[in-house]
Amino acid sequence: MAAKIYTNKDANLTSLKKKTLAVIGFGSQGHAHALNLKDSGLNVIIGLYKKSKSREVAQKLGFEVMDTADAVKAADVIFVATPDTVIPEVYNKDIAPHLTKGKTLLFSHGFAVHFKTIEVPEDVDVILVAPKGPGHTVRSQFVDGKGVPGLIAVHQDVSGKAHKTALAWARGVGCTRAGVFETNFREETVTDLFGEQVVLCGGASALVKAGFEVLVEAGYQPEMAYFECLHELKLIVDLMNESGIAGMRFSISETAEYGDVTVGPKIIDASVKKRMEKQLKVIEDGKFAKEWTKEYETGCKNFNALRKEGADHQIEKVGEKLRSTMSWIKQTKLKKGASQASYVSSSK
Numbered sequence: 001m002a003a004k005i006y007t008n009k010d011a012n013l014t015s016l017k018k019k020t021l022a023v024i025g026f027g028s029q030g031h032a033h034a035l036n037l038k039d040s041g042l043n044v045i046i047g048l049y050k051k052s053k054s055r056e057v058a059q060k061l062g063f064e065v066m067d068t069a070d071a072v073k074a075a076d077v078i079f080v081a082t083p084d085t086v087i088p089e090v091y092n093k094d095i096a097p098h099l100t101k102g103k104t105l106l107f108s109h110g111f112a113v114h115f116k117t118i119e120v121p122e123d124v125d126v127i128l129v130a131p132k133g134p135g136h137t138v139r140s141q142f143v144d145g146k147g148v149p150g151l152i153a154v155h156q157d158v159s160g161k162a163h164k165t166a167l168a169w170a171r172g173v174g175c176t177r178a179g180v181f182e183t184n185f186r187e188e189t190v191t192d193l194f195g196e197q198v199v200l201c202g203g204a205s206a207l208v209k210a211g212f213e214v215l216v217e218a219g220y221q222p223e224m225a226y227f228e229c230l231h232e233l234k235l236i237v238d239l240m241n242e243s244g245i246a247g248m249r250f251s252i253s254e255t256a257e258y259g260d261v262t263v264g265p266k267i268i269d270a271s272v273k274k275r276m277e278k279q280l281k282v283i284e285d286g287k288f289a290k291e292w293t294k295e296y297e298t299g300c301k302n303f304n305a306l307r308k309e310g311a312d313h314q315i316e317k318v319g320e321k322l323r324s325t326m327s328w329i330k331q332t333k334l335k336k337g338a339s340q341a342s343y344v345s346s347s348k
């Protein structure tokens with residue numbers, strides 16, 4: 001049987017009305033859920049640590065900001081929106097001690113629960129609402145009257161209402177405008193990690209950079225390489241997003257289409273697929289989660305070096321120059337150390 005896709009007609013906000021919703025962390029997902037839920041008419045408070053750079057941003061946006069433990073005490077539903085690696089310390093210190101019977105714990109990624117970096121008590125509901133898009137897009141789409149599709153899952157249903165709560169939250173953040181699909185924590189966690197590593201973030205950026213480098217190293221202008229390998233990628237992906245790969249092929253030239261179907265599979269060939277399968281196993285058996293947790297716990301030395309290498313790449317400098325003439329492209333100047341929530345689409 002085909003899986004049900006929930007939309008606005010299947011979901012209402014009733015089970016969240018008269019409840020206090022705490023969003024712990026005010027970063028990419030946190031600010032988006034908090035603002036969208038508030039604009040949906042719900043009562044949202046923010047929990048942060050004392051020195052958080054996002055306290056002031058959240059206050060300016062009209063939220064009551066509390067210390068994490070106080071927000072957990074005051075709330076009926078607690079959305080844990082801190083980085084996955086930080087969840088264990090925040091959870092053990094400020095969340096778990098105040099998780100009384102009847103409360104609901106909510107995540108937007110199943111990492112901590114599935115890989116058991118935390119232990120949840122038996123007497124609370126544990127649910128997942130995972131928008132399938134970056135937090136800033138969850139907010140900007142909502143402000144535009146649209147929504148990012150999402151996943152819901154129930155890990156623990158003590159109240160018998162966990163599914164309803166998840167659907168109501170998905171409605172409040174705008175996901176049911178686009179479509180919500182039910183899954184479980186394992187499937188969400190594994191597929192999300194696979195997608196972001198192999199295709200969406202890791203795969204796409206490595207493909208773009210490799211194409212850029214091949215052209216530049218062969219003596220072509222970096223500007224040409226940028227347009228061909230990065231700028232136009234969005235335009236092609238937009239067509240795929242609107243009407244599938246077949247729809248994209250309808251718009252491109254026949255010459256491009258012939259090259260697409262004959263050359264593409266030689267570049268992304270069976271050996272690439274084999275490595276994808278291998279990475280899926282690494283994710284499934286928890287090796288990736290272990291590696292990432294260890295990297296975080298030992299100071300992120302390798303991660304920071306790779307981040308710097310990426311930020312210093314020639315493609316970033318060329319891109320900044322070329323984007324400056326296209327006023328309709330949002331010119332986000334990323335300030336090191338700034339709150340994720342400082343790049344925010346305004347309230348309705």
Ligand SMILES: NC(=O)C1=CN([C@@H]2O[C@H](COP(=O)(O)OP(=O)(O)OC[C@H]3O[C@@H](n4cnc5c(N)ncnc54)[C@H](OP(=O)(O)O)[C@@H]3O)[C@@H](O)[C@H]2O)C=CC1
Pocket residue numbers: 024025026027028029030047048049051052053054055068080081082083084086090108109111130131133134135136339340
């Ligand atoms: N980024 C995304 O689009 C997506 C994220 N997710 C999931 O959402 C969750 C949050 O990730 P993301 O939004 O990227 O996180 P961010 O890094 O953008 O934001 C994390 C927030 O947590 C705050 N924080 C850090 N330490 C603490 C603490 N000890 N107590 C309270 N708050 C703290 C940070 O404070 P400060 O502001 O001071 O830095 C920040 O506000 C993760 O589970 C992630 O997997 C799921 C789907 C997509």
Ligand SMILES: CC[C@](O)(C(C)=O)C(=O)O
Pocket residue numbers: 131132133134135192195196200201
């Ligand atoms: C693609 C990255 C993502 O999985 C997402 C925006 O959904 C993430 O965790 O940030």
